[in-house]
Amino acid sequence: xxxxxxxxxxxxxxxxxxxxxxxxxxxxxxxxxxxxxxxxxxxxxxxxxxxxxxxxxxxxxxxxxxxxxxxxxxxxxxxxxxxxxxxxxxxxxxxxxxxxxxxxxxxxxxxxxxxxxxxxxxxxxxxxxxxxxxxxxxxxxxxxxxxxxxxxxxxxxxxxxxxxxxxxxxxxxxxxxxxxxxxxxxxxxxxxxxxxxxxxxxxxxxxxxxxxxxxxxxxxxxxxxxxxxxxxxxxx
Numbered sequence: 001x002x003x004x005x006x007x008x009x010x011x012x013x014x015x016x017x018x019x020x021x022x023x024x025x026x027x028x029x030x031x032x033x034x035x036x037x038x039x040x041x042x043x044x045x046x047x048x049x050x051x052x053x054x055x056x057x058x059x060x061x062x063x064x065x066x067x068x069x070x071x072x073x074x075x076x077x078x079x080x081x082x083x084x085x086x087x088x089x090x091x092x093x094x095x096x097x098x099x100x101x102x103x104x105x106x107x108x109x110x111x112x113x114x115x116x117x118x119x120x121x122x123x124x125x126x127x128x129x130x131x132x133x134x135x136x137x138x139x140x141x142x143x144x145x146x147x148x149x150x151x152x153x154x155x156x157x158x159x160x161x162x163x164x165x166x167x168x169x170x171x172x173x174x175x176x177x178x179x180x181x182x183x184x185x186x187x188x189x190x191x192x193x194x195x196x197x198x199x200x201x202x203x204x205x206x207x208x209x210x211x212x213x214x215x216x217x218x219x220x221x222x223x224x225x226x227x228x229x230x231x232x233x234x235x236x
Contacts, residue, residue: 034129035137040122047121047145051114051154056106064157067109071097089159091199096157109157116165117154121145123165127172159200166197167207174211178219182229191236 035043060068070082070093079097086093092112099108124144128137144150153160170193177186194211197204212234221227 032130032132032137033134035125035134035141039138040125040129040141043125043141043145044118044121048118050146050151051117055110055114055155058155060106060109060157064109067093067096067157068105071100071109072105073101088202089162089200091196092159092162095162106157110155113156113158113161114154117150117161120150120161120165120168123168123172127168127175130175163197163200163204166193166200167204169193170197170208170211174215178215182221182226182233184229187229187233188236190233194233195236 067089070086071077079094082097083090083094095112096109099111102108121141121144125137125141128140131137132140150161150164153164170190173186173190173193177183177190190211194204194208198208212230215221215230221230
């Protein structure tokens with residue numbers, strides 16, 4: 001009698017362990033090949049559906065109440081003062097300030113998060129498509145589109161979803177700078193995206209630090225111009 005928990009070597013299909021190489025493409029190719037436009041936009045549409053469903057099902061709660069206190073109309077609050085006073089997510093405060101004065105406050109507080117959460121999906125697909133084999137990239141994109149935490153943040157009136165949009169965009173720029181070499185335009189763009197991420201949530205500073213540490217340790221520039229551009233991006 002086989003002991004409980006042992007693997008059935010005669011019939012590996014009976015276990016939950018996937019076979020070796022299950023993420024490789026059908027022809028055995030292991031180089032990046034993109035996810036394909038149909039799959040990219042299909043995953044984006046799926047992500048939109050799950051993020052839009054139940055957007056207004058819950059009332060404002062916990063962190064969202066902090067956002068509401070900073071931007072609520074009729075309280076005599078001043079835009080600049082409230083933006084500067086917002087430690088976590090001043091950029092999100094600035095974005096939703098005019099919106100809550102144009103329509104339903106709950107919807108308008110959450111709408112930028114929804115838009116940012118959906119826009120991050122195709123950008124993430126392009127990112128992993130240039131990095132991973134096609135099957136692995138498609139799986140990563142599907143997991144990103146359906147990730148429960150990302151769906152949650154896309155329905156919350158805080159800066160987390162906006163943070164994800166900027167960091168995915170910054171990672172895409174970073175990847176291309178490493179592959180093609182930095183240019184003045186790409187250095188400025190990386191700096192702007194990193195700053196936007198930090199202004200959406202300060203936790204982005206850890207990721208920005210990891211970006212530049214990765215360049216320093218694994219992708220060192222080969223000349224003084226490259227060092228100067230990477231340094232300029234970081235300082236900006």
